[in-house]
Amino acid sequence: MIGTNASKTIGIPIAEGLFIDTADGPQLIASLCSCGACYFPKAARCSNPDCKDRMPIEHRLGPNGVLWSYTVQHYPPPPPAKFEQPFVPYAIGLVEFPEGLRVLGRMSTNDISVLRIGDPVRLVLEKLYGDEHGNEFITWKFRPSAEQ
Amino acid sequence: MGNVAVLGVGLHRFGKFEESASEISRKAVEMALEDAGMEWREVQAVVAGSPRLSAGGFGFGLNGNEMESIFGMTGIPVFNVAAACATGGNAFSLAHMMIECGQCDTVLVCGGEKMPRGFIPRPTGAANDASDVDYLRWACVGIPNPAYWALECNRRMHDHGTTEEHLAKVVVKARGISVHNPNARYRKAITIEEVLASPMISSPLRQFEICAVSDGAAAAILCSPQVARRKMKKPVWSAASVIATGQFGDSKMRIPELSGPSSQSAPFCSEATGAVSKALEKAGITPADVDLVELQDNTPWQELTYPEVWGFCEPGKSEWMLDRGETSIGGKLPINPSGGFLSFGEATIAMGLFQVFEMTCQLRGQAGLRQVEGARVALGQTMGMGGNGAAIVLKN
Numbered sequence: 438m439i440g441t442n443a444s445k446t447i448g449i450p451i452a453e454g455l456f457i458d459t460a461d462g463p464q465l466i467a468s469l470c471s472c473g474a475c476y477f478p479k480a481a482r483c484s485n486p487d488c489k490d491r492m493p494i495e496h497r498l499g500p501n502g503v504l505w506s507y508t509v510q511h512y513p514p515p516p517p518a519k520f521e522q523p524f525v526p527y528a529i530g531l532v533e534f535p536e537g538l539r540v541l542g543r544m545s546t547n548d549i550s551v552l553r554i555g556d557p558v559r560l561v562l563e564k565l566y567g568d569e570h571g572n573e574f575i576t577w578k579f580r581p582s583a584e585q
Numbered sequence: 586m587g588n589v590a591v592l593g594v595g596l597h598r599f600g601k602f603e604e605s606a607s608e609i610s611r612k613a614v615e616m617a618l619e620d621a622g623m624e625w626r627e628v629q630a631v632v633a634g635s636p637r638l639s640a641g642g643f644g645f646g647l648n649g650n651e652m653e654s655i656f657g658m659t660g661i662p663v664f665n666v667a668a669a670c671a672t673g674g675n676a677f678s679l680a681h682m683m684i685e686c687g688q689c690d691t692v693l694v695c696g697g698e699k700m701p702r703g704f705i706p707r708p709t710g711a712a713n714d715a716s717d718v719d720y721l722r723w724a725c726v727g728i729p730n731p732a733y734w735a736l737e738c739n740r741r742m743h744d745h746g747t748t749e750e751h752l753a754k755v756v757v758k759a760r761g762i763s764v765h766n767p768n769a770r771y772r773k774a775i776t777i778e779e780v781l782a783s784p785m786i787s788s789p790l791r792q793f794e795i796c797a798v799s800d801g802a803a804a805a806i807l808c809s810p811q812v813a814r815r816k817m818k819k820p821v822w823s824a825a826s827v828i829a830t831g832q833f834g835d836s837k838m839r840i841p842e843l844s845g846p847s848s849q850s851a852p853f854c855s856e857a858t859g860a861v862s863k864a865l866e867k868a869g870i871t872p873a874d875v876d877l878v879e880l881q882d883n884t885p886w887q888e889l890t891y892p893e894v895w896g897f898c899e900p901g902k903s904e905w906m907l908d909r910g911e912t913s914i915g916g917k918l919p920i921n922p923s924g925g926f927l928s929f930g931e932a933t934i935a936m937g938l939f940q941v942f943e944m945t946c947q948l949r950g951q952a953g954l955r956q957v958e959g960a961r962v963a964l965g966q967t968m969g970m971g972g973n974g975a976a977i978v979l980k981n
Binding site: 452475520538 | 722728786791842
């Protein structure tokens with residue numbers, strides 16, 4: 438189980454190998470190729486047909502990015518998406534990182550009035566949903582500057 | 586005269602039906618054979634769309650084999666092809682090549698599908714593996730297909746000043762046309778107010794602004810010029826049928842990816858744009874020569890964006906064209922005179938052939954109250970997840 442911060446357990450990652458909590462804050466586990474191409478989740482091979490190397494190495498993204506666009510999802514999508522009941526509409530952001538990569542993720546707030554295209558956002562690791570055993574399942578999210 | 590003729594077309598009305606996918610496909614094929622004035626015995630090969638989400642094709646997506654067993658087991662070659670929502674265009678392209686290279690004189694292309702209700706889901710039985718981004722996009726983000734389009738649409742509103750009314754107007758235009766198309770699923774005219782009162786799904790996109798998922802089927806018979814001359818005075822020609830895949834450096838967020846590049850070093854929506862530009866080039870035409878376009882309007886965002894990306898108008902000009910009625914029937918560039926995906930809903934593997942049906946009717950002058958006067962050149966485009974694009978130019 439990754440996702441531990443000092444002595445405080447923050448929950449179970451929904452999938453392994455996507456993010457990590459560090460002393461400098463949460464980071465996404467991506468990969469960066471010598472040609473400059475960046476991938477999340479990390480890719481074993483570079484897709485750039487002009488790249489000679491084609492072997493990206495692990496690279497951490499975050500925590501700072503810029504909100505490129507966002508949407509609010511008003512109806513629950515089908516499984517394997519999971520939700521706590523009752524369903525609450527949620528915001529999804531597309532965030533640009535300095536490496537030249539846009540990454541999809543939940544926004545930490547569902548309040549659309551604080552979301553502005555072009556605003557700085559910060560990567561956070563938060564609960565996506567909990568189960569009946571008290572487990573909390575964690576994913577990466579983006580926190581808008583207005584909430585920092 | 587061209588190298589490949591469209592001899593016959595068939596379409597099963599779109600909607601939600603009790604009958605099976607093979608039954609609605611059979612009806613579309615029967616109609617295409619009749620339209621071509623052909624017996625099943627004359628069909629030399631089949632290229633069929635293979636569905637990802639639904640039953641049919643003996644449960645293995647072998648839809649072409651199913652047609653061959655229904656119409657008569659003549660032992661002809663059958664291809665079953667898959668390219669998600671670009672499958673129909675993909676199948677047409679293979680059939681076009683088979684005629685063009687002289688392997689066959691007559692080829693049947695068909696695609697019919699019954700779709701599950703609601704958001705297009707992950708295929709039943711797919712393993713929930715953390716190395717599969719299509720699993721991760723549902724499990725970690727909860728992002729359905731329309732939300733990908735919503736993100737692009739929201740950014741367009743920010744960059745170009747597109748309003749909610751513009752989005753609604755695209756739907757009003759499509760539904761206004763659908764009144765005159767007996768094959769459409771939604772056939773009632775609708776007002777801007779009604780569109781804007783429909784429930785928000787993936788903001789800024791509302792229910793009526795997102796194409797539904799439908800049951801439907803379409804078919805076409807392609808043939809060589811020799812056969813065409815024998816059968817028909819003035820056939821419609823397939824001037825170009827091109828498929829393409831995604832290019833590295835395209836910033837359009839591709840379903841089901843979790844990330845993509847911020848800067849654009851390839852054509853935007855490269856699988857669609859690559860197919861369209863190659864098709865125009867192969868047909869020896871420019872956007873100015875095109876009399877009508879059938880494009881994949883999953884939402885108004887596509888209809889506003891694609892003409893700009895393909896060089897039919899300047900970036901940010903689509904709303905101006907829409908406001909002036911230039912993309913309506915009777916305008917300079919009629920877009921989706923069929924009523925489009927917004928009026929039909931999507932039966933994924935049929936869509937490329939649904940466009941061929943409409944374009945053929947238009948070029949023959951048989952489109953009734955939807956007729957684009959004097960239509961001589963038509964462009965059809967589809968795009969499928971995973972980076973599949975297809976474009977077809979028909980001429981008369």
